[in-house]
Amino acid sequence: MRCSCFGALFSRKRHLIDSEKNLEGFSSENNLSLFSYIELKSATDNFHPSNKIGRGGFGTVYKGILRNGIIVAVKVLSADSRQGVREFLTEIDIITNIKHSNLVELIGCCVEGSNRILVYEYLENGSLDRALLGSNSDAGRLNWYIRSAICMSIARGLMYLHEELQPPVVHRDIKASNILLDRNFLPKIGDFGVAKLFPDDITHISTRVAGTTGYLAPEYALKGQLTKKADIYSFGVLVLEIISGRSNSKSWSEMGIPLLEWTWTLLEEERLTELVDAALKDYPEDQVIRYIKVALFCTQAAAGRRPSMSQVVEMLSRPVLINNQEITRPGYMEDSGKTSRGTRATNSTFSRSKDSTSGDTTTPFSLTHDTVTEMSPR
Numbered sequence: 439m440r441c442s443c444f445g446a447l448f449s450r451k452r453h454l455i456d457s458e459k460n461l462e463g464f465s466s467e468n469n470l471s472l473f474s475y476i477e478l479k480s481a482t483d484n485f486h487p488s489n490k491i492g493r494g495g496f497g498t499v500y501k502g503i504l505r506n507g508i509i510v511a512v513k514v515l516s517a518d519s520r521q522g523v524r525e526f527l528t529e530i531d532i533i534t535n536i537k538h539s540n541l542v543e544l545i546g547c548c549v550e551g552s553n554r555i556l557v558y559e560y561l562e563n564g565s566l567d568r569a570l571l572g573s574n575s576d577a578g579r580l581n582w583y584i585r586s587a588i589c590m591s592i593a594r595g596l597m598y599l600h601e602e603l604q605p606p607v608v609h610r611d612i613k614a615s616n617i618l619l620d621r622n623f624l625p626k627i628g629d630f631g632v633a634k635l636f637p638d639d640i641t642h643i644s645t646r647v648a649g650t651t652g653y654l655a656p657e658y659a660l661k662g663q664l665t666k667k668a669d670i671y672s673f674g675v676l677v678l679e680i681i682s683g684r685s686n687s688k689s690w691s692e693m694g695i696p697l698l699e700w701t702w703t704l705l706e707e708e709r710l711t712e713l714v715d716a717a718l719k720d721y722p723e724d725q726v727i728r729y730i731k732v733a734l735f736c737t738q739a740a741a742g743r744r745p746s747m748s749q750v751v752e753m754l755s756r757p758v759l760i761n762n763q764e765i766t767r768p769g770y771m772e773d774s775g776k777t778s779r780g781t782r783a784t785n786s787t788f789s790r791s792k793d794s795t796s797g798d799t800t801t802p803f804s805l806t807h808d809t810v811t812e813m814s815p816r
């Protein structure tokens with residue numbers, strides 16, 4: 439069923455922030471700083487290449503220093519990016535006024551002539567994919583203490599988006615390059631350019647598929663059916679990448695099979711510790727195995743079987759034993775047949791029903807004695 443009032447509200451707000459004049463009112467009401475182009479030009483030394491810290495689908499990112507001495511990341515929308523204009527508005531729409539220690543803060547923006555620029559807090563250690571998965575990665579420095587804290591903090595950030603915000607937010611593009619690390623390697627979730635507000639009484643949104651190869655839940659990639667469980671699937675893939683130091687979008691292992699499939703094989707053969715990154719020299723085996731099994735719960739093919747983010751946080755925080763029999767087969771990327779951002783074009787429609795598992799007929803995930811067993815303290 440289409441929820442026209444919600445759609446209309448959303449587009450009215452977008453209209454309000456899409457012009458220089460209207461943005462002034464929006465920013466003063468919403469705690470968003472408005473920067474002039476000259477100010478950002480001077481902060482980045484005329485967008486000097488030596489200040490360039492990255493490039494994504496939206497445009498180029500520069501490091502800058504504001505007049506008050508605060509260091510920022512300045513994201514400049516490419517002039518030719520139509521998708522970028524939509525993402526620019528979504529980003530402002532969704533994360534203005536959201537403050538959480540595990541979410542990247544949007545400080546302000548610039549809308550001047552054809553320039554569209556977003557200004558974020560700067561995170562010293564850049565993105566998780568570079569720190570962990572890149573050819574010049576720093577994986578050796580990322581010990582288990584840091585990696586487990588990264589998983590936990592991302593889980594808390596997602597729990598906040600899904601369960602504490604009203605209306606809840608589905609991020610839709612959880613992946614290693616959208617996780618940024620501060621000077622202590624604590625992570626913040628960034629890039630809300632394709633996120634969606636998700637009213638509580640809506641069970642799923644049928645929408646164009648946004649997201650990235652290797653992280654897409656099969657029901658979302660195949661049918662465009664979006665629920666919070668799509669983020670939870672991506673989170674599961676990310677946890678496996680953090681533990682293994684490998685990317686799910688590349689085939690690996692001696693058999694050349696994707697990370698998720700390989701993890702399932704290792705679970706079946708009770709060899710889960712073989713997944714662990716060779717750069718991790720010292721780690722508590724029980725805890726690592728628990729994290730892998732939580733990730734497998736999150737990536738199950740049946741969306742309704744996946745836990746909520748608060749259940750994930752609970753399982754990651756407590757030393758529980760997870761029952762292998764309760765974990766069902768993952769949904770693999772090949773099942774979806776779709777890749778990369780925004781390839782499926784359907785208008786967003788919203789469905790309401792009493793069943794919160796989006797038509798999934800499997801038994802929903804519950805944290806009972808069958809799923810986990812408390813471990814007695816040592």
Ligand SMILES: Nc1ncnc2c1ncn2[C@@H]1O[C@H](COP(=O)(O)OP(=O)(O)OP(=O)(O)O)[C@@H](O)[C@H]1O
Binds near residue numbers: 493511
């Ligand atoms: N707030 C920030 N602090 C420090 N570095 C950042 C910040 N934001 C982005 N970067 C750097 O810029 C790079 C590009 O970021 P961007 O969000 O534009 O693209 P992406 O997420 O890598 O790719 P895509 O747009 O395809 O999702 C990041 O990988 C990161 O290294």
